[in-house]
Amino acid sequence: MDATGEVLAFWALAALTLVAASGVIVSRNLLHAVLFLITSFLGVAGFFVLLSAPFLAMAQIIIYVGAIAVLVLFAVLLTPRAGRDNSETSMFLPATALSIALFAIIAFVVYDTEWRVVTEVPQELTVRDLGNALLTTWVLPFQAASVLLTAALIGAIMLARSPAEEEEDRER
Amino acid sequence: MTIGLEEFLIVGSLLFCMGLLIALSKRNAIGVLIGVEVMLNAVNLTLLSFARFTESAQPIAGHTFVVFVITVAAAEVAVALALAILIYRNRETVDVDQFTLLRS
Incomplete structure (x- = not known):
């Protein structure tokens, strides 16, 4: 896809989704983390529209934002004495190293592989x-x-x- | 500049790695579940990118798989949150470091 609107939409959605996902990591309050999670779900729904799957985008919004996120919010509210703490365990640094290593491997595979990409836009x-x-x-x-x-x-x-x-x- | 399969795959893998980091490092059991949901979302994004960009005899297969992933995610989160609430009721905590029932 190379239309200006599509390119702009892609980068805007990528920024929205990834910033929201990192907000889940850094926010100290669990309720804020759930709100960031909802934003990230909406960004992924936008990607689904961009990938010409509008029905799945609607299903994503209804099920993930409407059902799963609300269920998570209810679970947060039903565990009051556990606190709203969203801090990390002592495994944060090893987990970060593992995630970065995994991303490096996936990025290498993505750019190294010759994907059989279709040239024309497939039918809707x-x-x-x-x-x-x-x-x-x-x-x-x-x-x-x-x-x-x-x-x-x-x-x-x-x-x-x-x-x-x-x-x-x-x-x- | 054109957006191709690689860009979508990179965004998907970044999202997956963030989800992995959340799932592995959060202290709160509900936080761990949030990480799993982010990872499932990244997988859905990757599946749809492949369905849209690569040659396939059945392009609908990727979309169908996404439907099943969403279904299983909904079932998984319902049971997992029920478990979290049950453990909270018995132990008054959802801190995964305190879940040592099997150790003693």
Whole structure:
């Protein structure tokens, strides 16, 4: 992509996403870290639009920003005495070294590999295509994902019940 | 200047490495989960970049994989946060350094 708008949008989104992600690392308050996380999710949704996947961008906003981030916020609010501390353990320096080393390796691989890049812009994939693919070629993983979601839902409810509710169930 | 596959991959890998750093170094268990979410986002970005830029017999495959990654991420975060709340209820802390139940 070489249109001026696309190039500008790419660099703006890259700056937004990466600055927000580093905000998660440096902010001392866990609530601020979650707000930075939401900003980073929105930046990635912008990238999805740029990569001609508008449906997935909407799904990203609804699921990550609307559901996952709110769930994380609730978990922060439900653990009040643990504090809002977002500091690092003593493993911060080794972890930094490991991350930088991993990034160096990935960057080397990215620039060293001859990617078979398409020259023309591929045709737009619609929601209809995605739905067709999900319910024909990938119908088995689709079903497995629904079973996984049900199991996770039941598991989360069972785990997070309060002792008082468990007592009530036992008496019934 | 043109934006190609390499630029998207570099942004994706930077985001992934930041997520790895968060997941490995945060003291708060919820902070560790935030790191995992950032890493999953970076993977989604990389998958869609490959789907958009490289030759493929089935370009929809990358998009489908992203749908599954988002689904599994939602399931994972629900169970993990329930676990964090459960541990908080028993130990009054979500500090990963204090999670030494298996050591004694």
